[in-house]
Amino acid sequence: MKTTRLRRVYVWEWPVRFFHWIFALCILVLGITGYLIGDPLPIQSDAEASHRFWFGTARFIHFAAAYIFLAVILMRMYWASVGNKYARWANFVPTRLRFFSRIGQVIRHDILLMKVPEDTVVGHNALAGLSYFFLMLLTFVMVFTGFGMYAQMSTWWLPKLFSWMPGLFGGDYLVREIHHAGMWLFAVFIVIHLYLVFYHDQQEGRGEASSMISGYKFMEEEVFENKKAVGEPAEPAA
Amino acid sequence: MKPISVKRPTYYQELRNKGYSRRDFMKFCTMIAAYMGLESSGVAQVTNALMNQPRVPVIWLHFQECTCCSESFIRSSHPMVADIILDKISLDYTETLMAASGHQAEAAMEKTMKDYYGEYVLCVEGSVPVYEDGVYCCIGGRSARDILQETAAGAKAVIAWGSCACNGCVQASRPNPTGATPIHKLIKGKPLIKVPGCPPIGEVMAGVLVHLVTFGRIPELDHVGRPKAFYSKRVHDSCYRRPFYDAGLFVESFDDENAKKGYCLYKVGCKGPTTYNACGIMKWNNGTSYPIQSGHGCIGCSEAGFWDNGASFYTRIPNFPGFGIESSADTIGTIAVGATAAGVAAHAVASAIRKNGEKKRLKAEGEASVEEIE
Numbered sequence: 001m002k003t004t005r006l007r008r009v010y011v012w013e014w015p016v017r018f019f020h021w022i023f024a025l026c027i028l029v030l031g032i033t034g035y036l037i038g039d040p041l042p043i044q045s046d047a048e049a050s051h052r053f054w055f056g057t058a059r060f061i062h063f064a065a066a067y068i069f070l071a072v073i074l075m076r077m078y079w080a081s082v083g084n085k086y087a088r089w090a091n092f093v094p095t096r097l098r099f100f101s102r103i104g105q106v107i108r109h110d111i112l113l114m115k116v117p118e119d120t121v122v123g124h125n126a127l128a129g130l131s132y133f134f135l136m137l138l139t140f141v142m143v144f145t146g147f148g149m150y151a152q153m154s155t156w157w158l159p160k161l162f163s164w165m166p167g168l169f170g171g172d173y174l175v176r177e178i179h180h181a182g183m184w185l186f187a188v189f190i191v192i193h194l195y196l197v198f199y200h201d202q203q204e205g206r207g208e209a210s211s212m213i214s215g216y217k218f219m220e221e222e223v224f225e226n227k228k229a230v231g232e233p234a235e236p237a238a
Numbered sequence: 239m240k241p242i243s244v245k246r247p248t249y250y251q252e253l254r255n256k257g258y259s260r261r262d263f264m265k266f267c268t269m270i271a272a273y274m275g276l277e278s279s280g281v282a283q284v285t286n287a288l289m290n291q292p293r294v295p296v297i298w299l300h301f302q303e304c305t306c307c308s309e310s311f312i313r314s315s316h317p318m319v320a321d322i323i324l325d326k327i328s329l330d331y332t333e334t335l336m337a338a339s340g341h342q343a344e345a346a347m348e349k350t351m352k353d354y355y356g357e358y359v360l361c362v363e364g365s366v367p368v369y370e371d372g373v374y375c376c377i378g379g380r381s382a383r384d385i386l387q388e389t390a391a392g393a394k395a396v397i398a399w400g401s402c403a404c405n406g407c408v409q410a411s412r413p414n415p416t417g418a419t420p421i422h423k424l425i426k427g428k429p430l431i432k433v434p435g436c437p438p439i440g441e442v443m444a445g446v447l448v449h450l451v452t453f454g455r456i457p458e459l460d461h462v463g464r465p466k467a468f469y470s471k472r473v474h475d476s477c478y479r480r481p482f483y484d485a486g487l488f489v490e491s492f493d494d495e496n497a498k499k500g501y502c503l504y505k506v507g508c509k510g511p512t513t514y515n516a517c518g519i520m521k522w523n524n525g526t527s528y529p530i531q532s533g534h535g536c537i538g539c540s541e542a543g544f545w546d547n548g549a550s551f552y553t554r555i556p557n558f559p560g561f562g563i564e565s566s567a568d569t570i571g572t573i574a575v576g577a578t579a580a581g582v583a584a585h586a587v588a589s590a591i592r593k594n595g596e597k598k599r600l601k602a603e604g605e606a607s608v609e610e611i612e
Contacts, residue, residue, distance in 0.1 A: 003603055039555060039568070040505065042490050055486030111585070113592040152472065167461030170405075170542040172472075172512035177567065180555075184571030188578045195582040203593060205600050 006218040009122045011086045012211055019076040020212050026069040027186055030142075033062040034183050066146055073139050086123035092133040094126075102126035110200075120227075122206075122217045128196070131189075138185055145179040246292040249451070258318060263288075266318045273520065274445045274457075275467040287452035294451055295350050295358040297389055298332035301382040302375050302409050302418055303364030306437040307400040308334050313523070314440025333377070344378055351392050359450060360393035362386065362421050364402045365410055369417030386424060395429040395456055397446060398422060401539060404434040404464075411545035422463065429456045432463040436539035439520050442468045462542075464514065473536050474510035476518030479503065497533065507552040508535030515540040 012020075036058050045052070080089045094100060105119045106127040119125060124132065147158075148165025149172055166172045201208035211217045247255075253263055267285040274280070300308075312335075331347040338346055350358055364382075367374035372381030390396060401407035403421050410418040422430050433446055446465055449457045457465040474480065482488070482502040489497040489506050504511070510518075513536050517528040529536055537551045538544040555566040590597075 003607060040486055040488055042488070042505075043486055044496075045487065049481045049485035049487055052485035052487065056484035058486075059484075113585075113589055152470075153475065164461050170462070172514075173509070173538065173541060173543070173547045176512055181567050181571070184567065184574060187571065187575045191575060191578045191582060195586070199586070199589065203589065203597065205604075 005221040006206075007221055007224045008216050009219050010084075010215055011122050011217045012215045013079075013084055013087060014215065015075065015079045015083065016087050017212055017215055019072050019079070022068065022072045023076070026065050026072065027190070029065040030062060030069060031183055031186060033058045033065070034180075037062060038180055063150060066143075066150070069139075070143055070147070073136070073143070077136075091124050091129040092136070094130060094133075099126055099130075103130060110196075120219075120223050122219050131192075135189060138182060138189075142179060142182045142186075145175045145182070148175050149179065248290055249288040249293055252293065253318065262318065270441075270445060270448050273441050274449055284448060284452045288448075291451055294394075295354045296332075296361060296447075297347060297350055297358055297393075298361040299363065299382075299385065299389065300333050300377075301362065301364030301366050301386070301402070302416070303400065303402045303407075305334055305363070307363045307402075307443070308332075310437035310440045311399075311443045312440075314444050347389070351389060355392040357394055358392065359395050359397065359447075360389050361397045361399055362403045363399040365406045365418040365420055366424055367409075367416035368419050368424075369415075374416040383424065386421065390425045390428055393428060395431065395450060396421070396425055398430060398432045398434075399443065400438055401434045401436045401542075401544070404432040405542035407436055408545050411543070430463060431456050431459065431465060434464060434469075434540040434542075435515060436544075438540070439468075439516060439522060441520050442516055460514075468516045468520075469514045469540070471514065471516070471519075472511060473513045473515050473518050473530070474508075476516075477502075477510055477530055478518065479530060492533070500533075503530060503533075503535040505554050506535055507550060507554055509538030509541070509544070509547075509551070510536040513538040513541050513544075 037055075040055060043054075079087055080092070085091075094103075102119055103126040105116065106125045108114045108116045109118050110125070110127075123129075144162060144165055147162035151159045151161075151163035151165070154160065166175050169175050169178075197209050200206075201210075206218045207214075207216060250263060254260075264285065267288065268281050271278075271281040271284045274284075276284070298308075331343065331350060333343070336343055336346070364375075366372065366382045366386055368383060372383040375382040377385060398404045398421050402409070402418075406414070406418045406420050409416060410420070422432065431446055433443060435442070442465075445468065446457060449465070449467075457467055460466050460469060474483070477483075479500065479502045482500070483504055487496065487499075487501045489501045489503050491497070492506060502508070508530065510530065517536070518530070521528045521531070535551065538547065541547070553566070555568050
């Protein structure tokens with residue numbers, strides 16, 4: 001029987017992997033604490049308020065995680081300018097028409113499960129890249145609305161940069177509502193993201209899941225030779 | 239500030255004439271300076287201004303409103319507040335409180351506008367309807383919009399009293415049948431101070447006017463045009479029930495044990511966390527109480543659109559616009575996540591069938607390798 005020879009490709013450099021896990025952890029922590037802040041648990045207690053601070057603690061964790069969230073997204077944006085080809089902006093931002101035709105190919109092959117040739121990529125496929133672009137936009141929305149509400153409680157210049165936000169929406173109320181709805185969009189994203197990682201990993205056996213730990217993905221030797229001969233298009237990196 | 243052209247008595251002279259002692263006057267200056275958030279030297283500035291400045295002429299217009307702003311103002315904790323501004327001393331025109339009526343009243347307004355062009359302060363209580371040529375609010379046969387434009391032209395500054403003038407309040411809530419419009423959308427190019435609230439706190443209103451008199455300019459405003467001295471803190475952040483919030487102790491319903499204990503009203507819809515006002519500090523009715531202290535959550539009356547926001551004063555999680563009455567963001571979010579999960583499950587089943595061949599090939603290849611090793 002013919003066996004596939006695989007070539008190891010270093011796709012995710014350490015800043016990408018570091019960002020991924022810290023970002024994921026932040027979303028988890030922010031989601032849980034944020035949900036609790038929106039709808040606190042009904043706790044009946046005889047203890048005096050002076051002996052309890054769980055809600056204040058939940059808020060503190062939320063705010064601390066928010067700073068880390070902001071820091072890592074800025075770091076990742078920097079790395080999108082200096083990192084390797086799989087980390088670059090071109091993977092996420094559709095600037096050329098070909099990006100869309102590749103998205104179409106991914107939709108036909110992976111979503112609609114049609115018998116069409118696969119767009120063999122080691123980095124993000126075009127659709128995934130675009131989805132991370134929207135995730136980045138969602139992140140901005142959460143950062144702006146979140147820090148917009150937080151600015152008023154802070155004396156530091158950084159959150160103060162966002163103090164104009166609530167005025168834009170005619171008050172804190174709408175800002176809060178957008179921030180709250182954004183949490184659910186993250187939840188939807190997580191469901192799809194996790195499923196697709198599992199799907200690709202077991203469907204293709206190229207190390208999709210472990211790549212975010214080791215940084216390596218695997219490419220069939222013949223695909224590799226092919227790409228080497230033809231040259232790889234710059235966007236989206238493949 | 240431009241010197242007032244017509245010689246008029248100062249605030250202090252007027253007050254002495256009304257029988258207030260100097261001691262009363264000094265007490266008032268101290269109190270109002272504290273309310274305005276001035277440092278202690280500010281007391282002298284306020285005193286100096288009220289002793290030496292001739293009174294500023296005021297035209298106070300009433301449009302689509304309930305007069306609760308005026309009521310709040312004349313009931314502010316220090317009677318001198320109402321006396322210096324609202325009584326016949328300083329108020330040149332206001333439908334509610336002036337002695338004159340009919341043609342006399344209109345004549346008084348015209349005289350003020352002519353004599354003190356560019357010097358008077360225009361106070362507006364109420365919103366202005368713009369639909370059907372403003373027919374929904376007419377005074378003396380003229381539309382509110384007409385009167386507003388005319389009086390604003392010669393005003394030194396404009397003060398929008400209350401939520402009606404600042405954001406339209408209840409008459410501008412959906413579907414806003416009369417086209418009720420806040421005045422900042424109708425007046426351009428004039429210094430405008432928004433003093434929202436339904437009504438605003440009387441002392442806040444007085445503080446804004448005294449600031450104008452003392453410093454000859456409008457107070458420092460925030461991003462939406464409200465005086466920072468009174469609207470820079472959330473009701474939530476100055477609430478005496480705040481420790482219960484931080485401790486996670488909440489009233490679950492208005493008749494439970496927690497309500498009796500005075501826990502935080504966050505979960506029964508208190509809008510304190512999104513409302514900027516001074517209620518928690520100044521309180522109402524001579525500092526007696528304010529809504530939260532009486533056991534009812536803040537309804538956010540000083541925030542734009544507070545009637546429409548979430549459609550309920552008694553729920554924390556708002557109804558989500560466009561999805562019917564009883565659907566909160568959480569309901570919709572749960573459904574969205576559920577639908578997504580169903581979608582990926584369907585995809586998993588479909589791919590298991592469609593891509594079975596590829597999977598089998600991978601598996602066979604992997605198993606072959608195992609055999610080879612053995």
